[in-house]
Structures are given as C-alpha cells and as structure tokens.
Amino acid sequence: xxxxxxxxxxxxxxxAALKAVxxxxxxxxxxxxxxxxxxxxxxxxxxxPLKEDSAELRQIQKLARKIRQKADLFIVVGIGGSYLGARAxxxxxxxxxxxxRSGPEILFLGNHLxxxxxxxxxxxxxxxxxxxxxISKSGTTTEPGIAFxxxxxxxxxxxxxxxxxxxxxxxxxxxxxxxxxxxxEFGFHKFIIPEDVGGRFSVLTPVGLLPxxxxxxxIGKMLKGAAGMxxxxxENRTLGKNDALKYAAARHLLYLAGxxxxxxxxxxxxxxxxxxxxxxxxxxxEGKDKKGIFPASVGLTTDLHSLGQYIQDGRRDLFETFLVxxxxxxxxxxxxxxxxxxxxxxxxxxxxAFANQQAWRGTMLAHRAGGTPNMTLHIGKxxxxxxxxxxxxxxxxxxxxxxxxGVNPFDQPGVEAYKKNMFALLGEPGREEERRAxxxxxxxxxxxx
Amino acid sequence: xxxxxxxxxxxxxxxAALKAVxxxxxxxxxxxxxxxxxxxxxxxxxxxPLKEDSAELRQIQKLARKIRQKADLFIVVGIGGSYLGARAxxxxxxxxxxxxRSGPEILFLGNHLxxxxxxxxxxxxxxxxxxxxxISKSGTTTEPGIAFxxxxxxxxxxxxxxxxxxxxxxxxxxxxxxxxxxxxEFGFHKFIIPEDVGGRFSVLTPVGLLPxxxxxxxIGKMLKGAAGMxxxxxENRTLGKNDALKYAAARHLLYLAGxxxxxxxxxxxxxxxxxxxxxxxxxxxEGKDKKGIFPASVGLTTDLHSLGQYIQDGRRDLFETFLVxxxxxxxxxxxxxxxxxxxxxxxxxxxxAFANQQAWRGTMLAHRAGGTPNMTLHIGKxxxxxxxxxxxxxxxxxxxxxxxxGVNPFDQPGVEAYKKNMFALLGEPGREEERRAxxxxxxxxxxxx
Numbered sequence: 001x002x003x004x005x006x007x008x009x010x011x012x013x014x015x016a017a018l019k020a021v022x023x024x025x026x027x028x029x030x031x032x033x034x035x036x037x038x039x040x041x042x043x044x045x046x047x048x049p050l051k052e053d054s055a056e057l058r059q060i061q062k063l064a065r066k067i068r069q070k071a072d073l074f075i076v077v078g079i080g081g082s083y084l085g086a087r088a089x090x091x092x093x094x095x096x097x098x099x100x101r102s103g104p105e106i107l108f109l110g111n112h113l114x115x116x117x118x119x120x121x122x123x124x125x126x127x128x129x130x131x132x133x134x135i136s137k138s139g140t141t142t143e144p145g146i147a148f149x150x151x152x153x154x155x156x157x158x159x160x161x162x163x164x165x166x167x168x169x170x171x172x173x174x175x176x177x178x179x180x181x182x183x184x185e186f187g188f189h190k191f192i193i194p195e196d197v198g199g200r201f202s203v204l205t206p207v208g209l210l211p212x213x214x215x216x217x218x219i220g221k222m223l224k225g226a227a228g229m230x231x232x233x234x235e236n237r238t239l240g241k242n243d244a245l246k247y248a249a250a251r252h253l254l255y256l257a258g259x260x261x262x263x264x265x266x267x268x269x270x271x272x273x274x275x276x277x278x279x280x281x282x283x284x285x286e287g288k289d290k291k292g293i294f295p296a297s298v299g300l301t302t303d304l305h306s307l308g309q310y311i312q313d314g315r316r317d318l319f320e321t322f323l324v325x326x327x328x329x330x331x332x333x334x335x336x337x338x339x340x341x342x343x344x345x346x347x348x349x350x351x352x353a354f355a356n357q358q359a360w361r362g363t364m365l366a367h368r369a370g371g372t373p374n375m376t377l378h379i380g381k382x383x384x385x386x387x388x389x390x391x392x393x394x395x396x397x398x399x400x401x402x403x404x405x406g407v408n409p410f411d412q413p414g415v416e417a418y419k420k421n422m423f424a425l426l427g428e429p430g431r432e433e434e435r436r437a438x439x440x441x442x443x444x445x446x447x448x449x
Numbered sequence: 450x451x452x453x454x455x456x457x458x459x460x461x462x463x464x465a466a467l468k469a470v471x472x473x474x475x476x477x478x479x480x481x482x483x484x485x486x487x488x489x490x491x492x493x494x495x496x497x498p499l500k501e502d503s504a505e506l507r508q509i510q511k512l513a514r515k516i517r518q519k520a521d522l523f524i525v526v527g528i529g530g531s532y533l534g535a536r537a538x539x540x541x542x543x544x545x546x547x548x549x550r551s552g553p554e555i556l557f558l559g560n561h562l563x564x565x566x567x568x569x570x571x572x573x574x575x576x577x578x579x580x581x582x583x584i585s586k587s588g589t590t591t592e593p594g595i596a597f598x599x600x601x602x603x604x605x606x607x608x609x610x611x612x613x614x615x616x617x618x619x620x621x622x623x624x625x626x627x628x629x630x631x632x633x634e635f636g637f638h639k640f641i642i643p644e645d646v647g648g649r650f651s652v653l654t655p656v657g658l659l660p661x662x663x664x665x666x667x668i669g670k671m672l673k674g675a676a677g678m679x680x681x682x683x684e685n686r687t688l689g690k691n692d693a694l695k696y697a698a699a700r701h702l703l704y705l706a707g708x709x710x711x712x713x714x715x716x717x718x719x720x721x722x723x724x725x726x727x728x729x730x731x732x733x734x735e736g737k738d739k740k741g742i743f744p745a746s747v748g749l750t751t752d753l754h755s756l757g758q759y760i761q762d763g764r765r766d767l768f769e770t771f772l773v774x775x776x777x778x779x780x781x782x783x784x785x786x787x788x789x790x791x792x793x794x795x796x797x798x799x800x801x802a803f804a805n806q807q808a809w810r811g812t813m814l815a816h817r818a819g820g821t822p823n824m825t826l827h828i829g830k831x832x833x834x835x836x837x838x839x840x841x842x843x844x845x846x847x848x849x850x851x852x853x854x855g856v857n858p859f860d861q862p863g864v865e866a867y868k869k870n871m872f873a874l875l876g877e878p879g880r881e882e883e884r885r886a887x888x889x890x891x892x893x894x895x896x897x898x
Contacts, residue, residue, distance in 0.1 A: 007897040080754025096566050097556075097573050098547065107546075111751045113805035114717045116831070117545050119779035124546050143750055145791040146783055146804065153784040178790045185790075199754075240898070260764055261710070261743060268563045280755035287759025290820075294710060294759065294767070296745050301592055302560045304867050305529030305648075306729035310736025310743060312863030315709055318743070330568030334595055335602040341627045341634075342594040346877055355595065355875060356562035361891055362870030370866060371739075382565070414761030417819060418753050421811030426804060428795055442810055448456040449689070 001232065002389050004243035006250055006375035008368040009319070012257045013250050021249050021404075022239055028403035029237045029245065037403055039410030044196030045395050048204055049226035049388070056191070057220065060206060063169070063189065064213030068103040072128040074214045075121075075151060077110035078135035078207070079143045080280060081199025082171075086211035088277035089203070089387055092270050093217050103216050110134075110147030118150060125154065133214075135171040135207050137193055139179025142422070171206050198410055200281045203391050218384045225388025233396045244393045247321075247377070248400035254319045254373060255293050255405070261318045263311065264297045265374075267360055268325055270382060272299050275323075278394060285398045285409040292405065301359050312370040320367060320374035324360055325382045328353045450681065451838050453692035455699055455824035457817040458768070461706045462699050470698050470853075471688055477852035478686045478694065486852055488859030493645030494844050497653055498675035498837070505640070506669065509655060512618070512638065513662030517552040521577040523663045524570075524600060526559035527584035527656070528592045529729060530648025531620075535660035537726035538652070538836055541719050542666050552665050559583075559596030567599060574603065582663075584620040584656050586642055588628025591871070620655050647859055649730050652840050667833045674837025682845045693842045696770075696826070697849035703768045703822060704742050704854070710767045712760065713746045714823075716809055717774055719831060721748050724772075727843060734847045734858040741854065750808050761819040769816060769823035773809055774831045777802045 006013065031037035032046070067074060076086060087108060095101050109121055132155070134148045155164045170183035174192040183190045191206035202208065204226055209219045229244075236242040239249055251262060262282070264275050275297035286292035298307050300322075311318060332352040337345065347355065360376075367374050377393075379386045402409025424431040424438055455462070480486035481495070516523055525535060536557060544550050558570055581604070583597045604613045619632035623641040632639045640655035651657065653675050658668045678693075685691040688698055700711060711731070713724050724746035735741035747756050749771075760767060781801040786794065796804065809825075816823050826842075828835045851858025873880040873887055 005894055005897055007894050079751065083751075084755065096569050099573055100569055111754075112716075112718055112748065113750055113801055113808055114719070115777045115781045115801040115805065116779050117718055118781045118801055120545050120549055122781070124548055139790070140792050142793065142804070142808075143754075145793045146796070146801065149784050149786050149791070149793065150781070152786070178792065182790045260766070267561075269561055269566055270563075276755070280752075283756045283759040283763070287756070287763030289762065290765055292759060292763040294745070294764065295756070296743070299561065301562055302528065302532075303729075305560075305592075305864060306533065306725070307732045307736070307744070308867065309861045309863040310732040310741060312866050313738065314732070314736030314741040315743065316739055317709070328564045330565050332564045332567045332571070332599070335598050337598050337601070341588070341631045342598070343589050343627065344591065344594045344598065347595070347875060350875075352562055352564040352567055352595065355591070355871075356564065358874035359562055359591075359867065359871045362872075362874050362887070363867040364894070365887060365890055366866035366870050370863065412758045414758040414819065415754060417761050417815035418750075418757065418808065418812040421815050422804075422808045423811075425807035425811050426796060426799075438811070438814060441814055445454055445456050445813070448454055 001228070002243070002380070002386065002393060003378045004247055004375060005378065006246065008364055009250055009254070009373045009375055012259065012373050013253045017253050018239055018246070018249060021253060024404060025239060025245055025249050025400065026237065028400055031403065032399055033234070038408035042196055042198050042201075042410035044194045045198070045201035045204075047230065048194070048197065049223050049230045049392060052223050052227065056206070057209075057223070060191065060210050060213050060219065064210060067131050067214050068216065070129065071104040071131050073125060073130035074104045074106050074211070075125070075130055075132045076106065076108050076135065076211045077132060077144045077147045077151065079111045079141060081202050082135035082144065082207055083108060083111045084273070084277040084280050085203025085208040085391070088274040089208060089212045089217060089222070090215045091273040092387060093382065093384060094215055096270060103214065104131075106211065106215055109151070110144035113143060113146070118147070122150065122154060131167050131169065133169045133171060133210055134179065136179050137173045137199070138177045139172060139182065140177070142419070169210065171210065200284055201395055203277070204388070222384040222388035225385035226392040229389045229392040229396070233392070244397045245400060247375070247393075248397040248404065250375060251293060251319070252401055252404040259317055259319045259373065261294045261296060263318055263320045264295065265300050265320050265322045266297070267300050267322065267356060268382065269299055269302070271323055272297075281394055282398050284412050284415075285402045286405055286407060288407050288414060291407060300363070301356070304359075304363065311367055311372055316371045318372050320372055322360060322364070322374060322376040323379060324376050325379050327381050329382060450677070451692070451829070451835065451842060452827045453696055453824060454827065455695065457813055458699055458703070458822045458824055461708065461822050462702045466702050467688055467695070467698060470702060473853060474688060474694055474698050474849065475686065477849055480852065481848055482683070487857035491645055491647050491650075491859035493643045494647070494650035494653075496679065497643070497646065498672050498679045498841060501672050501676065505655070506658075506672070509640065509659050509662050509668065513659060516580050516663050517665065519578065520553040520580050522574060522579035523553045523555050523660070524574070524579055524581045525555065525557050525584065525660045526581060526593045526596045526600065528560045528590060530651050531584035531593065531656055532557060532560045533722070533726040533729050534652025534657040534840070537723040538657060538661045538666060538671070539664045540722040541836060542831065542833060543664055545719060552663065553580075555660065555664055558600070559593035562592060562595070567596070571599065571603060580616050580618065582618045582620060582659055583628065585628050586622045586648070587626045588621060588631065589626070591868070618659065620659065649733055650844055652726070653837070671833040671837035674834035675841040678838045678841040678845070682841070693846045694849060696824070696842075697846040697853065699824060700742060700768070701850055701853040708766055708768045708822065710743045710745060712767055712769045713744065714749050714769050714771045715746070716749050716771065716805060717831065718748055718751070720772055721746075730843055731847050733861050733864075734851045735854055735856060737856050737863060740856060749812070750805070753808075753812065760816055760821050765820045767821050769821055771809060771813070771823060771825040772828060773825050774828050776830050778831060
C-alpha cells in the first residue's frame with residue numbers, strides 16, 4: 001500500500017500539531033461516512049470501488065478489446081474530469097514513446113477551442129479507422145460539444161449511417177441530458193456516469209476506465225487497488241492508521257501555518273499528467289470562498305533546474321509533496337567513459353534509478369534546510385493497482401481536507417462565470433442585453449494604450 | 450509587434466501607480482544598459498540578437514539541413530535552459546501531432562534521471578540513424594552527463610569510431626570545461642554558448658537554434674523578430690513606449706499589492722512548453738532572497754475546468770497574464786447538427802477561433818470580476834518571427850522586474866543545494882563525511898511512522 005513519510009514537515013507540522021487537529025479530522029470523517037457534510041449528494045465516489053459492477057466492467061473490457069483489434073485511432077472527447085483522469089492513467093502507465101505503444105493511437109479533443117489543433121486532427125484522421133468516445137454528463141458543454149460536432153460530421157461524410165453509430169461511444173448521465181438523448185436516438189454504444197459522482201471524482205467510472213482499457217491498462221487491477229484503499233480508509237478513521245487522513249491534516253495545518261502553495265513534485269516524467277489530474281482535484285475542490293491551497297506541480301529532476309531555485313530560496317510560503325515510485329520497471333546502468341572527462345566516473349556501473357533516488361533524498365533535505373517543508377508519498381510500483389490506490393487516496397484526502405477548510409469540496413460554482421460571459425459573447429439567443437454590456441466593457445480594453 | 454493590454458489590472462495597477470514607479474524603472478533600465486547592475490557579467494543576452502553572427506547562423510542551418518535529410522532521430526541532451534527553450538519553440542511552432550511533422554523525430558534526454566524513460570529510448574533508437582546534440586556549458590552536469598554517457602556508449606557499440614564523431618554535436622563553452630575538451634579530443638561538431646549568457650537566457654544562441662533548425666523552424670526569422678524587439682527596448686526606455694517595461698512594472702506593482710502568484714494562461718495547447726520556459730526564466734531569475742513572484746501556468750480553455758475554479762473564487766493572491774495568438778493558422782467551421790440536441794446550434798457556421806476568442810474575452814472579465822487582475826499579451830501569429838519577439842520580450846522584462854525587486858536576476862545560487870547533497874549521497878570521492886551526516890538524517894525519515 002502507498003505510504004506517506006512526513007518528518008520533514010516539522011517544525012510546521014509535528015506530532016503535537018497532528019494530535020491537536022485529530023478531533024476536527026474525526027468530526028469531518030464522521031460527516032463524510034454518515035453523508036452529513038456539504039455536498040452530501042455527491043458522495044458516490046466514496047464507495048464506488050467497493051460496489052464494482054462486474055457486468056459493466058466486462059462490457060468495458062469487451063468493447064476495449066474489439067477497439068484494440070479494429071481501430072487505428074481512439075479519440076477521447078471530454079474536458080476537466082472527463083479528460084484528465086484517463087489521460088493521467090494512460091500517460092502514467094503506457095510506454096512513454098508513442099512508437100513503443102500497442103493498440104490504437106489515443107488522441108484527445110474537446111478539451112480546448114484551438115482551431116489549429118482541431119484542423120490538424122481532422123486532417124490526421126483522414127483514411128484512418130477511428131472510434132470516438134464522447135464524455136459529458138450533460139452533452140451541452142461547449143468544448144466537447146463542438147469537438148463532437150466536428151467528428152460526427154466527419155464520420156457522416158465518410159461512412160454510411162449504420163457504420164457511424166458503431167464508431168461512437170457515449171459516456172454520459174443515466175437519466176437525462178443531450179448526450180443521453182443523442183445516444184438513444186442514434187444508437188451509440190453507451191456507458192453511464194453515476195449522478196452522484198462529480199467530474200473530478202469520476203476517473204474510476206467508465207469516464208476513465210474505457211479509455212484506459214483501450215490503452216491496454218488492466219482496469220480490473222486498478223479497481224482492486226482502489227477498493228483496497230477505500231476499505232482501508234473506511235476501516236481506519238484515525239490519523240495514526242490512515243495516511244490519506246495524515247496527508248489531509250498535514251496540508252491543512254501547513255495552510256494555517258502560512259503555506260498556501262503546495263507543489264506536487266513527481267520524479268518520473270510519466271507522472272506529469274497525474275499532476276494535472278491532481279491539480280484539478282485539489283484546486284477545484286478547495287479553491288473557493290476566497291480560500292484554498294494553490295496547487296502547482298513540478299517534474300523532477302527537470303525543474304530543479306527551473307523552479308528549483310524558487311523552491312530553495314524564494315518566498316517561504318510553499319510546501320512540497322513528492323511522489324516517488326520505489327521500484328522502476330527497467331534497469332539502466334551508467335556506463336564507463338575512459339579518462340572520466342565529465343567527472344561522473346564514480347557513478348559508472350551504478351543504476352540510473354539509484355541516481356534518481358539520491359537526487360530525491362538530497363532534494364528533500366536541501367529544500368527543508370532552505371525552509372520548504374516537504375513530505376513524500378511512496379508508490380510501490382508504476383502499475384494499474386498502485387494507480388488505483390493513488391486515485392482513491394487523493395479523492396479521500398481532498399474530501400477531508402476541503403471539509404477541514406470549511407468549504408464544500410464537491411461543487412465548482414466558479415466554473416460558471418466564464419461560461420456565462422462566453423455564451424453571451426458568442427451570441428446565444430436571449431442574451432443580447434448581456435452581450436451588449438460585455439462588449440461595452442471590452443471596447444475600453446481594445447481602445448486602451 | 451507583440452502588444453500588452455492591461456486595463457483589467459486596475460484598481461491594483463492604474464495609471465497613477467505606473468507613473469509612481471517610472472523613476473525606479475528608469476533607474477534599473479539605465480543600470481541594465483550601462484552594465485552597472487547585479488550580475489552585470491551575464492548581460493550577453495541583451496545585445497545578442499543585434500550582433501547576429503551570420504557565419505554561425507549559416508553553419509547551423511547547413512548542419513540542420515544535413516541532419517534533416519539523413520537522420521531518423523535527433524536527440525537533444527540538456528536540462529534547464531539547455532532544454533526548455535528549444536522544446537518551447539519546437540512544440541510551439543511544429544505541427545501538434547508527431548505524425549504531421551517533417552524531418553527527423555526529435556527526442557529529449559538528460560533532463561531527468563528516470564530509468565524507465567531512458568531504457569525505452571535506448572530500445573527505441575535501435576536500428577535508427579540518430580544524431581545527438583549534447584548541450585552543457587560545463588559538461589559535468591549530472592543529468593545530461595549521464596544521458597550522454599548512455600548515448601555515446603550506444604553509438605560506440607553500434608558504429609565505427611569515425612562514424613561516431615559525425616553523430617555528435619556538442620554545444621558548449623568556448624573556453625573551458627569537460628564537454629569542450631571531449632569535443633576537441635573526439636572531433637565532435639561544436640557550437641559555442643557565449644560565456645556571458647546564462648542558461649535560461651540562451652534560447653537564441655546555438656543552444657536553442659540548432660534543435661529548432663533541425664525541426665524546420667526558420668531561425669533567421671526568429672532572430673529578426675528578436676532583433677526588432679531588442680532595438681525597440683533599447684530605443685524606448687520609458688513605460689509609455691515599451692510594453693516589456695510595462696509588463697515588468699505591472700507585475701512588480703502587483704507583487705507589492707499582495708499578489709505573489711502569477712499565472713501564465715496560454716490559449717493554444719502548442720504554447721504549453723513556452724509556459725514551462727517562462728516559468729524557468731521568471732522563477733529562477735526572481736525566486737531568491739526569500740522574495741519573488743511564484744510563476745504558475747494554465748492551458749486554456751482546458752484548465753477553466755480545473756484551476757479555473759480557484760482562479761475565480763480561491764485566495765485572492767493571484768494575477769494572470771494571458772498569451773493570445775491573434776491569428777490562427779487554420780480555419781475550422783463549427784458544423785450544423787440537425788435538431789440541435791446539444792443546444793450549440795447558434796454557433797453553427799462560426800469559426801472555432803471565434804469561439805476561442807470569446808472564451809478568452811469572457812474569461813478576462815469573469816476573472817477580473819472575481820478579483821483576479823489580468824492582462825493580455827497579444828502575439829500576432831504563431832510563427833518564428835513572433836516567437837523571437839516574445840523570447841526577447843520576456844528576457845528583457847525579467848531583467849527589469851528582477852532588478853526592481855532588488856535581486857540579481859542572472860544568478861541561481863539555490864540550484865546548488867540539491868546537487869551538493871546528491872553528489873555526497875551518490876558517493877562522490879572526498880565527500881564521505883558529508884554522506885554519513887546526510888544518511889544519518891535520512892535514516893530518521895526511513896524509520897518514521
């Protein structure tokens with residue numbers, strides 16, 4: 001099981017501070033399990049891995065096998081939670097170089113509005129056999145909505161109607177919405193997103209599982225890892241026995257101690273998208289009511305030659321959480337070089353993994369000495385099982401952490417503000433007055449020096 | 450020329466505040482041009498594009514043409530400034546999908562210590578014709594040093610000695626260091642990094658230019674863009690006439706007004722690595738003496754469904770700088786969909802670029818209304834010329850901004866701390882005592898609960 005080590009959080013967080021926060025932790029964990037907390041209608045993620053629907057799982061696996069055999073390309077259309085979880089797992093667990101991967105190439109659309117990218121993708125898919133997995137609870141979200149229009153249009157122009165429907169899989173609400181209606185009307189293959197699971201908590205539903213299975217990831221093992229962590233959390237509700245609680249409590253204490261920025265530092269480039277998923281999960285759950293830890297991320301050792309300077313010597317309002325994979329998949333020994341011109345000869349014959357490990361160990365101490373408290377989350381191996389543990393670990397931790405902060409960790413009211421303006425500016429019927437008012441404000445910006 | 454619009458920084462930064470800071474700006478700009486500032490031995494970047502060495506440029510272009518014809522792969526070995534600039538330009542200006550790119554595939558090694566990635570790359574290059582561009586002033590930096598050992602070892606095991614030397618290009622110090630010595634001993638092709646240009650300011654030297662040229666980027670045009678901006682900055686030393694100065698002054702004022710986090714928001718996924726380059730440039734230049742703006746980045750609209758919630762509603766200690774490309778390369782019209790199930794029908798026939806533009810315009814106003822001041826940097830087109838302008842714009846701005854803050858923007862003393870620990874832990878001869886002391890501290894962490 002993944003393991004948290006946090007002695008380098010002291011003096012800001014020590015045994016006494018943890019002891020003092022234990023009653024508050026106990027209270028919010030009780031609320032969470034009794035379903036008596038803010039956002040209690042969105043607690044579906046909590047027991048999700050424990051209620052594994054094996055019929056659904058088999059269905060996903062069967063469809064994924066078919067797609068792996070038949071497709072050149074698999075295009076995932078989604079944004080936010082309908083994008084980041086699948087991508088985090090796929091980039092995290094697949095070979096890094098696309099040329100080394102098996103199965104269809106996996107591309108993502110509908111997570112931005114960039115015309116150059118869309119044009120390129122539309123050119124790239126010509127003559128290729130591709131499947132589209134469109135993921136949206138409502139089906140009316142702008143970015144995936146437009147992307148799906150583009151792809152459906154392309155499918156229809158190149159294939160007969162009954163072939164088109166075979167190429168589309170809709171992952172959506174089980175009870176309502178535009179995408180559900182379309183899936184039923186056109187006969188698309190359909191998977192459901194439980195109503196009580198929010199986007200950023202949906203990685204272990206078909207939202208994440210189908211793209212992962214198409215990428216060749218063992219989703220059964222992932223769910224097993226997640227279920228183990230879910231049981232562990234449910235059965236161990238005190239700080240001393242539950243590292244997810246410790247993580248939640250520690251970061252809350254650090255926030256109160258004047259450290260409002262958390263940097264997730266990953267020691268393997270494969271984990272960079274996991275950091276993006278983590279930033280959504282924590283930033284969107286906690287960043288409200290003018291509160292919340294600001295989540296940032298670094299890739300290491302890469303960014304020790306970049307943000308490393310800031311972390312070592314800049315403003316002292318940061319803390320770090322390192323993600324360390326204890327056991328690499330492959331071994332690479334550092335070769336000899338005659339004459340030792342680079343002065344690295346003392347490393348010859350050593351494993352590269354050993355060098356990475358010493359870099360992490362040296363960095364922990366250096367950053368602590370510089371005034372940046374840090375902790376390390378140890379993940380045994382980079383595999384589906386441990387990713388399952390990790391996904392659940394962070395979901396549980398952010399729920400506790402958000403509740404400790406006094407916010408509803410399960411809503412995202414601020415996401416509406418840009419949408420509202422955007423729709424008016426795009427000319428949505430009935431919003432003409434609003435549009436005029438916005439254009440007036442914008443005119444002043446255009447005219448400014 | 451790229452253009453900054455900043456009315457949405459008010460009330461934190463308004464005309465009066467800018468006027469008040471003008472004398473300080475004037476003072477540091479004078480210091481900068483007279484070479485009388487902290488770090489004045491590292492001002493080589495200042496006039497670099499104005500002193501274009503056309504013989505060197507032709508040499509780079511000639512070698513790049515040869516490599517584009519002959520190579521399957523081009524592997525760039527470097528970290529920090531010897532990595533991020535080239536990658537920012539290549540990802541920013543090349544087609545997004547590797548399958549749409551021309552010339553050799555470009556891979557990066559030596560920017561981390563991950564064994565899985567290295568093993569994969571070593572497997573991937575088997576049987577392929579590859580060139581290695583090793584970039585390091587000293588040649589003794591650990592990450593690129595080890596990567597170069599791996600690749601040189603592989604080359605030697607698969608090719609005769611005189612072929613090996615044709616496959617390696619060393620970009621290094623002109624006067625000293627391990628890599629220079631190796632290049633001379635083995636007869637590698639050699640390009641130089643001027644002694645007075647620091648890593649993060651080196652993108653417009655052969656460090657960045659050779660990989661870009663191999664990627665098919667018109668480096669002549671890039672240098673022209675940079676030279677234009679360099680001339681503009683030199684000839685316009687007041688806030689009213691120089692947007693790079695305005696940017697520097699505005700962010701300094703925001704910092705003083707209690708906004709220590711700057712988020713660079715890019716509206717095109719192609720610019721995500723440019724944001725990484727920017728984070729190094731600003732974080733490493735300013736993050737010292739317990740001071741400095743913390744640089745973060747978001748991809749948009751992607752992260753409006755992620756960190757967007759925080760930016761709208763979280764702690765009010767942020768400001769944003771948007772990078773907007775005014776003119777897309779390609780056009781994509783949003784298609785009709787009969788029955789309008791997704792309710793996006795009012796967009797049918799509109800350009801995707803129009804949607805992206807309204808998203809940006811709506812976001813500016815929404816974030817300002819939520820309490821996040823923001824400004825926008827307009828880049829006419831996503832091409833080499835404008836990237837040249839932009840690179841210089843940011844280099845100049847960070848120099849001014851760092852000097853306003855009262856730090857030396859050209860050093861990075863904090864980068865040594867992790868290295869020192871790492872070398873001792875790796876068993877460097879002569880550091881046994883230090884190693885024992887570090888291992889003792891680490892033992893306590895291993896033993897902790």
